[in-house]
Amino acid sequence: MDRAGGLRTAHPLRHRAHADRRAARRPACAGHRVTAVVSRIRDRLAPAPEDVGPATRRAREAQPAWAARPVRQRAAIALRFHDLLLENEDEILDLLQWEVGKARIHALQEVAAVAGVARHYGRRAAHYLRDRRRRGAVPLLTHVTEVRHPKGVVGIVGPWNYPLFLSIGDALPALLAGNAVVIKADEKTPLSVLWAAELLARAGLPPGLLHVVTGDGPVVGAALIDQVDYVCFTGSTRTGRVVGKQAAGRLIGCSLELGGKNPMIVRADADLDRAVEGAVQACFSNGGQLCLSVERIYVHERIAEEFTRRFADRAARMRLGAHYDYTDDMGPLVSQRHLRTVEEHVEDARRKGATVRAGGRARPDISPLCYEPTVLTGVTAEMTVHAEETFGPVVSVYPVSSDEQAVALANSGSYGLSASVWTKDTERGRALARRIIAGAVNVNDGFGAAIGSVDALMGGMRESGVGRRHGAEGMLKYTEAQTIAVQRLVPMPPQPGVGLARNATLINASLAMMRRLRLR
Template identity: 55%
Template sequence: MATHHAGPAPVVPSPLPPSLTPALVKRLARRVTAAANAARITTSAPYTGTPLADLPVSTPADVESAFARARTAQRDWAGMSVRERKKILLRFHDLVLARQDEALDLMQAESGKTRRDAFLEVTDIAITARYYARSAARLLGPKRRRGAIPVLTRTTELRHPKGVVAVISPWNYPLSMAAGDAVPALMAGNAVVQKPDTQTALTALWALDLMHEAGLPSGVWQMVIGRGGSIGGALMAGADYMMFTGSTASGRRIARDAGERLIGSSLELGGKNAMLVLEDADIDRAADGAVAACFPSAGQLCVSIERLYVAEAVRDRFVAAFVARTNELRIGAAYDYSSDVGSLTTPAQLNTVTAHVDDAVAKGATVLAGGRARPDLGPLFYEPTILTDVTPDMTLYDNETFGPVVSIYPVRDDEEAITRANGTPYGLNASVWTRNGARGRAVAASLHAGTVNVNEAFAAAWGSIDAPMGGMGDSGIGRRHGADGILKYTEPQTVAHQRIHGFTPPARISPQTWALLMTTALTVIKKAGSR
């Protein structure tokens, strides 16, 4: 194993910030749909391992009650004009920005991420709320479509809300994934029953609290807390549509169950994302990009990079620059912007990261940076880690680590880089680095991934909210963002009004003559260039 580089002085763990008062936690906990005598569960702060929140646990009966209230509330909510719903979302946008310090403290306390990573979630939700508030009228409004018979057929496409959408959101991005998926569903006129991950439920409940402050009617958005094995069946049974972010294994079960019920689902699942550094890349810029690609939220990001394919001609220069930058990262806990890398979120995640790295080292991988846990900083810290000499027999070669670990592989040319990047059942995100934009876009188009960034890690595609974001293959089905991100929560309806005459022949014309007339008409229409 390589000699450890101490880097800058670590950031000493901080106690919980003053904003996280018992009164705030209690107020947010009351937003959980659960019985008064519900069982309780206590979450812990990753930075220190100390107790954080005492939350009620919902039962299947609580979930059923939530759906019943949601259905009643949804009727009035869907009857509200898009303009009125827009006003609520824009007020929510303003509240998120104005009260961001509270959200940042909550996200850090629950997930262990740095403040800069938490702030990205604040900006993400503000952008998402503004986009759908101001785009919904255009996306959801009636659309005139070409009729079957020009002039005689007036055809209109309408969009109706699905009804009640179930959202199951993960712990790693507790504001982006919770509010980000609920916002378009709400804007489309649906009600939402949501199960956030228990570890980061306070952040999701904070978003719900703010949405009510913005004017959302009671019952339209509800939260339940509990394990999937306990209340997952009730969520599926009550849903008109299922939005899930999580593991591929869980996504397969949800897709199967949704298929049995004949309801739609959108699933963002696992990834083993690749970054390609071509031989003409700006090495300093690419090294900075690799740091930004691999280590945000301690690597616990669905679109972060775990595989680096570097052209042999620039491998040594790139590796030297990347390792140097990684060793300079400040790792630690602080409720300010002084840390570059924070903590892992759960003991299970630390166990996975440790096992993957230890297995690779035992089988011959070389550690170029990091490679060890840091209990001196807190119970769940792990150093940003760069590996090389990784082979297919190592667990992390093709399995998602979901931590601050990346493997570097040399490649001869673009073709080999593309082939190896595509050599996985996953297909969520990728990154390409080159000085030639046209070349980068051509390589990007050859990659099996739902989003590809040229000379950026992931933020360019994620932040382009007018474009769809999602996975291919084992990385999921469906899309968030863009038109797809709201239209998936609607049922399209075609209304065709036939005027003057329809498709059957008039009484005085024989079927044979009518067929000849229709054939002639179709031929003329085609020659006229009509679609």
């Protein structure tokens, strides 16, 4: 690849075969736009492919000069990238749809999210990274400054479902913090990441700072973690445990956003029209292939049947398809393997007594990988779909008798990523949100309000992850904090030339005085 780095694929022919199958599932009306983009980028797979080792070495060589640049110069590149992203929006929308299968509206939401990250850190990086004065041990005599240094080379292991947002969206704060970055893109979706890397080069990112590699996860991902100074991983809880263990073995930091079985609570006083529409968005955006997707809904028994009827009717009326326009409400799933998982979860529930209120079947007549938005009731604990993440367009609805029962059920299980509460009493909604074990709780929204608020932290509790993206921590996690303490006039005790007993008296007197003066 040119200025942005290189794409390494361990199995280029296998990826091309996958790409051909992906193209075959698309309608002929996809036209020349996506074909031209794919052909241009895919040609870069062949010449002089880089592996993880050379990519990491080049990144390490380029990083010191980049870190020496003023933060505002680095941030200006993110803002130029923001503008270029919007100028070339149709191209990346086509590519996201082609690789992932998502409806165009969901591809647009992903692009908008990345633009929001670029804009936020482009404007706030200098503030987050500035030197900060801290209180010294001895007032007036100890001058303390906290400074931030980049980690060095950051490794990002991104997933297939939001390849732009969950790779480039994490790379931007790492780069602006002064690091070089090597992204391990998922084998299903490397081209979207490579496209964005090219765009960053056009925005002015110097050569060697950003590399994109791909290949078998356990092999290439493990090699990457063995060579970088920090790793950011988004994916399953099972794989996250492996990543965390490997990072701990090297004594490097990591952030992990992992799985979720996200709950939604609908109180008896909720606006049903808004709650139903919110549930559609929360459950079926990107075909439910989203770590923040709602997979279980707890509805007060007084409105449970009415809510379920309206929700199932709305789900059944969703427009399914694979068009490169804004015709469809939901697109196909990402792969045949993923489709089989969704089918197995629904069939297991049906066989064990659950009721399918909407959906419940594949739609090969629309697309080979299309599955209907599915609403289940009567789901019990012995069903796979009850507690295991489906990661597809399937949701279970449960009646509850009180807020207390709803919160208790929402907190059941081992995850804690995202949650949603619907009520006309927003103060009560806030109070319930505080009781839910989740990294983010949205009141009268599914998940977009929290994830779109880039100034606020986003991440999981319990088995849903470690660390946070966005906000100050989303950038500072890619840095090392250093304390510089300058002692003036009088050295720290014990004072030379004074006996130890006298030094002890002076220390105790100083502590008492600082307590009386309320000094921290």
